[in-house]
Amino acid sequence: MTRHMLEAGKPATRLKSETLQVLLERGLVNQASDLEALDARLAEGPVTVYAGFDATAGSLHVGHLMPLMAMRWMQKLGHRPIAVLGGGTTQVGDPSFRNEARPLLNDLQISANVAGIRRCIDRLVDMSGEDGAIMVDNAEWLTEFRFLEFLRDYGSQFTVNRMVTFESVKSRLEAQSPLTVLEFCYMMLQAVDFLELSRRYNCEMQIGGSDQWGNIVNGIELGRKADGRKLHGLTVPLLTTAGGAKMGKTAAGAVWLHPEHLSPFGFWQFWRNTADADVGRFLRLFTELPINEVERLSLLQGNELNEAKKILSTQVTAIVHGAEEARTALEQGEALFSGDGDLTDPTHVLPRECLSEGLGLLELLVRIGFADTNGEARRLVEGGGVRLNRQVIEDVRRQISVGDLQAEDRLAVAVGKRRKALVGFS
Structure with missing residues (x-):
């Protein structure tokens, strides 16, 4: 299958469909299968499109906003999104571009995670009305298969020769990292998802992260072989x-979408601290401001650029948490950044057990997103910029204990004048 790579942020002049033009203009397109056919199909009228989210944690993170914003735009342009919760595929674990197998979760953990992910998605797509978005769990069909039945119906549609050519598998094999049969079968399960959705809901399109290309191609090919469908x-x-660092990918410093994992203000503050070089691109990706307004804000410099950062923070927080939470976060942020206020609600919540297990200051700074690595956290401490409960801490070996907690088991953390967090332990 031909892979079409597109340059994000620059609309293709020959596109017929408004949908592809908008997605490309917003920077939400990396690869597309059979670009001309997809463009022609989108120009014909509405399609049903899906994105899948495995239940590996109780919340989605900012990395998931990319496919969610793409589906949100498609819905605004008349298409119907399906959010697929991976209650079934999570039982196997996606090996894509990983050096080792994902930890296997039990049924209770997966169910709890699915519930949290539902809460994240509810606000991002509109599920009201007969033509509203749909949310389904792939456990609904994957857990119904009997092993021999699955092999007979679908095993013959895949060849090992083809499967090992995909980068997600090839990179693992070239690194000589173990790849279990269980993980190897993951791409078959995701392909069956696409086929099943096409049969149940006439779903014709899948959106995923760039690491999902091989899985998406398998689904397209299975639809063609099994049912003669054009997917x-x-x-x-x-x-x-802008510096090339991944966002939202590590459990230690993930920027969660669920308010129980990261408060709306903590979320707002993350975007408020966006690096200058990223403001324009993030406005394009994560807000629904008109492109001409995005371009105007992107050209601002100095103190005026801080206003653009506040607009970015408030806009994306409103999309994820609602307008009221965004307004409250903006007010609290205005007070904090002017030095006139303190936090009243936790911005981060960590398990209380981590205090007894040993929580170092450097690890804490990474976990709340104030540093990307222990090395960066060490430099912050050594530079005298870190405060716990308003006291400057210069000991890089400092351990956090129950004795550090203030009322309601909270710990105030600050780095410099503009980054503040109130960490709760429960």
Whole structure:
């Protein structure tokens, strides 16, 4: 299958469909299968499109905003999104571009995670009305298969020769890292998802991260072989900063979408601290401001650029948490950044057990997103910029204990004048 790579942020002049033009203009397109056919199909009228989210944690993170924003735009342009919760595929674990197998979760953990992910998606797509978005769990069909039945019906549609050519598998094999049969079968399960959705809901298109290209192609090919269907795929770019660092990918410093994992203010503050070089691109990706307004804000310099950062923070917080939470976060942020206020609600919540297990200051700074690595956290401490409960801490070996907690088991953390967090332990 031909892979069409598109340059994000620059509309293709020959496109017929408004949908592809908008997605490309917003920077939400990395690869597309059979670009001309996809463009022609989108120009014909509405399509049903899906994105899948495995239940590996109780919340989605900012990296998931990329496919969610793509589906949100498609819905605004008349298409119907399906959010697929991976209650079934999570039992196997996606090996894509990983050096080792994902930890296997039990049924209770997966169910709890699915519930949290539902809460994240509810606000991002509109599920009201007969033509509203749909949310389904792939456990609904994957857990119904009997092993021999699955092999007979679908095993013959895949060849090992083809499967090992995909980068997600090839990179693992070239690194000589173990790849279990369980993980190897993951791409078959995701392909069956696409086929099943096409049969149940006439779904014709899948959106996924750039690391999902091989899985998407397998689904397209299975639809053609099994039912003669013409299916389409599109990937969004990997979310990185201007410096090339991945965003939202590590459990230690993930920027969660669920308010129980990261408060709306903590979320707002993350975007408020966006690096200058990333402001324009993030406005394009994560807000629904008109492109001409995005371009105007992107040209601002100095103190005026801080106003653009506040607009970015408030806009994306409103999309993820609602307008009221965004307004409250803006007010609290205005007070904090002017030095006139303190936090009243936790911005981060960590398990209380981590205090007894040993929580170092450097690890804490990474976990709340104030540093990307222990090395960066060490430099912040050594530079005298880190405060716990308003006291400057210069000991890089400092351990956090129950005795550090203030009322309601909270710990105030600050780095410099503009980064503040109130960490709760429960």
